[in-house]
Amino acid sequence: MVDSAIAAMAQFAASGHVANSHGAFAASAECDALVARAREVVGRLYGASADGVWFGANMTTATFAFTRAIAASLEPGDRVVGTRLDHDGNVWTWRRAADDVGVDHVLASFDVATGRLAAESVIDLIDERTRWVAIGAASNLLGTIPDVRRVADAAHAVGAHVFVDAVAFAPHRRVDVAALGADAIVSSAYKWYGPHVGAMWVRPDLLEGLPAYKVRPAENEGPSRFETGTPNYEGLAALVAAAEFVLEMGIDALRAIEEATFAPLLAGLQTIDRVRIYGPLDLVDRTPTVSFVVDGQHPDLTAAALAERDIAVWSGNSYAVEIGDSLGVNEHGGVVRAGVVAYVDDHDIERLLDAVAAIART
Ligand SMILES: Cc1ncc(COP(=O)(O)O)c(C=O)c1O
Structure with a gap:
């Protein structure tokens, strides 16, 4: 709050x-x-x-x-x-x-x-x-x-x-x-x-x-x-x-803050081997929320490994049951979801990207 x-x-x-x-x-x-x-x-x-x-x-x-x-x-x-x-x-x-x-x-x-x-x-x-x-x-x-x-x-x-x-x-x-x-x-x-x-x-x-x-x-x-x-x-x-x-x-000011933080997250995730992103890869008509999996790793394990580094993401389908079914991910533990709001900063994003890269290397 x-x-x-x-x-x-x-x-x-x-x-x-x-x-x-x-x-x-x-x-x-x-x-x-x-x-x-x-x-x-x-x-x-x-x-x-x-x-x-x-x-x-x-x-x-x-x-x-x-x-x-x-x-x-x-x-x-x-x-x-x-x-x-x-x-x-x-x-x-x-x-x-x-x-x-x-x-x-x-x-x-x-x-x-x-x-x-x-x-x-x-x-x-x-x-x-x-x-x-x-x-x-x-x-x-x-x-x-x-x-x-x-x-x-x-x-x-x-x-x-x-x-x-x-x-x-x-x-x-x-x-x-x-x-x-x-x-x-x-x-x-x-x-x-x-x-x-x-x-x-x-x-x-x-x-x-x-x-x-x-x-x-x-x-x-x-x-x-x-x-x-x-x-x-x-x-x-x-x-x-x-x-x-x-x-x-002003929501436009909040949005601008979020988008400046989110763009490097979306771009950075795309450069990490074994990371698969669900949803659009661009910034058009989207909120600063991205879902992904590290190939071969259960999303709960990815989320737990991030939590150990004090990074808060969700795993599962976040109650979007129909999306999980449509993507065929519900039976594999869903996805990892990371989101940005105005209090998330560039350093948070760097830490998340570094952590995902490290997890994907193991
Ligand atoms: C799009 C959307 N609809 C509905 C809900 C449910 O909201 P609430 O937790 O207030 O019941 C959420 C919660 O995350 C949501 O993201």
């Missing part, structure tokens, strides 16, 4: 205003004001209206709440379209909802050679029966950024709605719901220097029509209908500070 978010969380906890919403006393009013501030700042971050913003424990939990409510609006014969490039949080959440009501859930394939998802492969699956299209704005495993807007236009042309998973996109690119054509969008604040809170926006007119799974005393209108139970106020305090950090720094 960025320092200002850590401080905001601590300050809230020590403020004497740790209460609950909708009380007659001052501490409660502070809690109400904090939630309103959080909706407002996420609205600004997403280029969206504050009255469509609601919070959940994380993307996955919020999305399950959302798709469970959507399920009630689906009918046999309807179709939900997703993609194989997506994190399972945007695949299985929809599959479970589709299965609950017996509707089709179909997934568009991406090009395994490049890791790119052509808009056409999603558009080809969109038909008159399609109610929702669920698409990731960036792949958390391969970093590729599909043309969400083209897909959204095709979906809207048949009256379908578009749900965008922006978890791997929001830390690196400006989220703009109008430009993306999103009817609903979600990201996780912990990916953009904030706390572990999921932030969803749903077009307010759509939101009002959805039957939220909520208890009776909870509000019947507005985005809080989807926020079951007491909000994570200290998390929201940190989220406000993190969102303000991103807005004040």
Whole structure:
């Protein structure tokens, strides 16, 4: 977390205003004001209206709440379209909802050679029966950024709605719901220097029509209908500070820092014998995330060898189950994934490249 978010969380906890919403006393009013501030700042971050913003424990939990409510609006014969490039949080959440009501859930394939998802492969699956299209704005495993807007236009042309998973996109690119054509969008604040809170926006007119799974005393209108139970106020305090950090720094400035660091990583990995990169080898339409394997070595072993050198990478499929299946790597332990954000520096990249080269020589 960025320092200002850590401080905001601590300050809230020590403020004497740790209460609950909708009380007659001052501490409660502070809690109400904090939630309103959080909706407002996420609205600004997403280029969206504050009255469509609601919070959940994380993307996955919020999305399950959302798709469970959507399920009630689906009918046999309807179709939900997703993609194989997506994190399972945007695949299985929809599959479970589709299965609950017996509707089709179909997934568009991406090009395994490049890791790119052509808009056409999603558009080809969109038909008159399609109610929702669920698409990731960036792949958390391969970093590729599909043309969400083209897909959204095709979906809207048949009256379908578009749900965008922006978890791997929001830390690196400006989220703009109008430009993306999103009817609903979600990201996780912990990916953009904030706390572990999921932030969803749903077009307010759509939101009002959805039957939220909520208890009776909870509000019947507005985005809080989807926020079951007491909000994570200290998390929201940190989220406000993190969102303000991103807005004040400017996502383009953050992106420039990341790309300057990431370019040598991508180039350097390509020069190491026995390293095989998955996904694109260029910097076009991608986030600073790269997946690779050292030929003949289980990704868990590579990650463990890097961890011994105090380098943090992930091994496995990072919950991008469909990508792992499509690439045929799931049965071999997946891949090693390294990512850059603004606090990763050139020295970190040198250490990673030196370590991978040393591991690949053994
Ligand atoms: C693209 C993408 N979608 C969804 C998720 C799930 O997010 P959460 O951990 O907030 O449930 C992640 C997590 O890494 C992700 O990268």
